[in-house]
Amino acid sequence: MAQYTTLSPEELTDIVSHYAIGNILLLEDIPGGFGNSNFKLTTTKGTFLLKICDEKNIEELRMQIELLKHLQQHSYPTVYPIPLKSGDMLHVTPDYNVMIYPFLEGKTPDPSxxxxxxxxxxxxxxxxxxxxxxxxxxxxxxxxxxxxxxxxxxxxxxxxxxxxxxxxxxxxxxxxxxxxxxxxxxxxxxxxxxxxxxxxxxxxxxxxxxxxxxxxxxxxxxxxxxxxxxxxxxxxxxxxxxxxxxxxxxxxxxxxxxxxxxxxxxxxxxxxxxxxxxxxxxxxxxxxxxxxxxxxxxxxxxxxxxxx
Known part of the structure; x- marks a missing residue:
């Protein structure tokens, strides 16, 4: 659906350098979604979801991260962001904010x-x-x-x-x-x-x-x-x-x-x-x-x- 932000090779390299997720092999657009730019990132250590948070400001994203930590304490079945080398879960730049998640296999179901x-x-x-x-x-x-x-x-x-x-x-x-x-x-x-x-x-x-x-x-x-x-x-x-x-x-x-x-x-x-x-x-x-x-x-x- 929506794709608001694109990444240059240099920008992608900079983002990945802040994480302990290996070296870049491939970046692919993920269709769907209305409020973010989503990519499938393949590295030497696995496959990840790279999300550019186009709609939310930093304060809102910090609240979202705190909520995810709260849900994790209750073992709720969702996907949790991967921390940066610094331990933070949000990578902030002057132009965009990034969160990286494990890439989970599966599909969107039909209603039944x-x-x-x-x-x-x-x-x-x-x-x-x-x-x-x-x-x-x-x-x-x-x-x-x-x-x-x-x-x-x-x-x-x-x-x-x-x-x-x-x-x-x-x-x-x-x-x-x-x-x-x-x-x-x-x-x-x-x-x-x-x-x-x-x-x-x-x-x-x-x-x-x-x-x-x-x-x-x-x-x-x-x-x-x-x-x-x-x-x-x-x-x-x-x-x-x-x-x-x-x-x-x-x-x-x-x-x-x-x-x-x-x-x-x-x-x-x-x-x-x-x-x-x-x-x-x-x-x-x-x-x-x-x-x-x-x-x-x-x-x-x-x-x-x-x-x-």
């Missing part, structure tokens, strides 16, 4: 009940881990949407059909977001491409860059939007049932949460649609990706209330 049962258990386990002090609220939600809409008022974008749709949806969603529901540690962006499977067995949950402390139902709904639809954006009902049953077995969903689930599914889709619209129409205009926000609108429209 078996796959989503495992994701449900993994998410419930995450929600049982206490959040770190200082984590932000949901970063793609109202704290970003509200100022964005204010900024759009006197621009040509304000008459765009997406802005009209966004305002219309928020009229009925906003009151639901004010309800008092359980809060905790969220992944924040649990789509299928943020999981890694070996055949039909889960290896890890990836990319905690949007991790936050907020309403747990946001994560439940986001996982439905991100993991329970086909590549044609049709809802896979059996996957939803597998996910919710597995999650509920470990972290029982309250009656109030069940009542609000429909709204939060639409809110999750709206939040991702907002991020994509802003990213590829305003922040980093990209003709090929300008309409990708419409996938989330389609998923929202194809949601069906689930009875339990």
């Amino acid at each position: 009940q078996k796959i989503l049962k495992q994701i449900g258990s993994a998410l419930a386990r995450l929600h049982s881990i206490s959040p770190l002090t200082g984590l932000p609220g949901f970063p793609m939600g109202m704290t970003q949407i509200t100022p964005f809409l204010e900024e759009m008022v006197n621009t040509n974008f304000y008459s765009h059909p997406f802005i009209t749709w966004l305002n219309s949806e928020l009229e009925w969603i906003r009151p639901e977001l004010d309800k008092t529901l359980p809060k905790g540690l969220l992944h924040g962006d649990l789509f299928l491409d943020n999981t890694l499977f070996d055949d039909d067995k889960m290896v890890v949950i990836l990319d905690f860059e949007e991790a936050c402390h907020d309403t747990l139902l946001i994560d439940v709904a986001m996982t439905i939007i991100g993991c329970c639809y086909t590549n044609k954006h049709q809802l896979d009902i059996s996957s939803v049932h597998g996910f919710l049953n597995s999650y509920n077995a470990l972290r029982p969903v309250t009656d109030e949460e069940w009542e609000s689930l429909d709204c939060f599914v639409h809110y999750a889709a709206l939040s991702i649609a907002f991020w994509r619209f802003r990213q590829y129409n305003i922040r980093h205009p990209n003709v090929q990706l300008a309409d990708i926000y419409q996938e989330m609108i389609a998923r929202s429209a194809n949601w069906q209330s689930i009875q339990f």
Whole structure:
């Protein structure tokens, strides 16, 4: 998907010199991802994921590293960054910030009940881990949407059909977001491409860059939007049932949460649609990706209330 930063041979050599990971053999672009530049780095000591952190500032990246250390203490199944020779986990330069991870073999799965049962258990386990002090609220939600809409008022974008749709949806969603529901540690962006499977067995949950402390139902709904639809954006009902049953077995969903689930599914889709619209129409205009926000609108429209 997005590729924001490229590396010269000299820049790559400098980065690798700060790590005890051997000598460079090959660097390959990795397609996919919306907020970073990712590369597969092969050296004389193995294969690694080299990530240029294009979206987050140093303070945000430091918080992300502290969260990963926190998750490691709980033996949570994710991938952890490789330290530099200095012991730090973030390589900082004037032009970009770098994190290097082990490169794990596996694939992004297709939705199925078996796959989503495992994701449900993994998410419930995450929600049982206490959040770190200082984590932000949901970063793609109202704290970003509200100022964005204010900024759009006197621009040509304000008459765009997406802005009209966004305002219309928020009229009925906003009151639901004010309800008092359980809060905790969220992944924040649990789509299928943020999981890694070996055949039909889960290896890890990836990319905690949007991790936050907020309403747990946001994560439940986001996982439905991100993991329970086909590549044609049709809802896979059996996957939803597998996910919710597995999650509920470990972290029982309250009656109030069940009542609000429909709204939060639409809110999750709206939040991702907002991020994509802003990213590829305003922040980093990209003709090929300008309409990708419409996938989330389609998923929202194809949601069906689930009875339990």
